[in-house]
Amino acid sequence: GAVVSQHPSWVICKSGTSVKIECRSLDFQATTMFWYRQFPKQSLMLMATSNEGSKATYEQGVEKDKFLINHASLTLSTLTVTSAHPEDSSFYICSARDRESPLHFGNGTRLTVT
Amino acid sequence: GNSVTQMEGPVTLSEEAFLTINCTYTATGYPSLFWYVQYPGEGLQLLLKATKADDKGSNKGFEATYRKETTSFHLEKGSVQVSDSAVYFCDSTDSWGKFQFGAGTQVVVTP
Numbered sequence: 001g002a003v004v005s006q007h008p009s010w011v012i013c014k015s016g017t018s019v020k021i022e023c024r025s026l027d028f029q030a031t032t033m034f035w036y037r038q039f040p041k042q043s044l045m046l047m048a049t050s051n052e053g054s055k056a057t058y059e060q061g062v063e064k065d066k067f068l069i070n071h072a073s074l075t076l077s078t079l080t081v082t083s084a085h086p087e088d089s090s091f092y093i094c095s096a097r098d099r100e101s102p103l104h105f106g107n108g109t110r111l112t113v114t
Numbered sequence: 115g116n117s118v119t120q121m122e123g124p125v126t127l128s129e130e131a132f133l134t135i136n137c138t139y140t141a142t143g144y145p146s147l148f149w150y151v152q153y154p155g156e157g158l159q160l161l162l163k164a165t166k167a168d169d170k171g172s173n174k175g176f177e178a179t180y181r182k183e184t185t186s187f188h189l190e191k192g193s194v195q196v197s198d199s200a201v202y203f204c205d206s207t208d209s210w211g212k213f214q215f216g217a218g219t220q221v222v223v224t225p
Contacts, residue, residue: 034158036158038207040207040208040209044148044150044158044160044205046158046159095158103152103158103201103203103218105215
């Protein structure tokens with residue numbers, strides 16, 4: 001079945017540095033990718049929607065300059081957390097689909113900012 | 115680790131019918147449980163949640179009760195509408211934030 005690979009699965013970084021998270025669709029073309037974050041025991045929160053080749057659409061309250069999303073190809077989207085701070089620590093999850101096909105989820109990235 | 119088993123779809127039913135989507139989980143400790151919904155052409159959104167045993171989550175006529183004894187969180191709605199056609203995902207999230215989604219159940223409601 002369709003697989004979405006998210007990398008890295010766990011990253012620790014120092015405050016003030018930037019972290020890039022990759023989301024790849026392995027056997028289908030991901031025309032749309034979604035990025036979420038999740039705090040412990042809290043629900044998923046949609047951060048942004050990105051369509052291949054165009055700018056991401058961010059949800060209200062999500063800082064575009066802090067969470068840079070690039071969807072440069074039909075199989076890859078990246079989320080860069082710029083100038084990370086401890087409050088950015090959480091799970092980041094991507095999902096992808098090809099047009100109207102069901103969503104496929106990555107396994108998530110646990111970000112810890114020290 | 116966590117795992118979630120969710121009823122396979124598609125589930126096709128007529129408007130005003132009763133809907134049940136089964137979800138069972140395995141987890142260490144006491145996870146929070148969620149149902150998410152994805153409407154056609156949209157991203158995922160939270161439908162309801164329950165954070166401890168016997169809690170009942172409810173929203174838009176949907177309900178689910180956190181059953182610790184049966185490790186289940188079945189989603190129900192008494193009278194579905196065409197607008198409820200969507201894909202529904204069950205999720206178990208532990209205290210570390212590690213989540214586990216079910217495979218999703220497509221629901222098709224016909225007029």
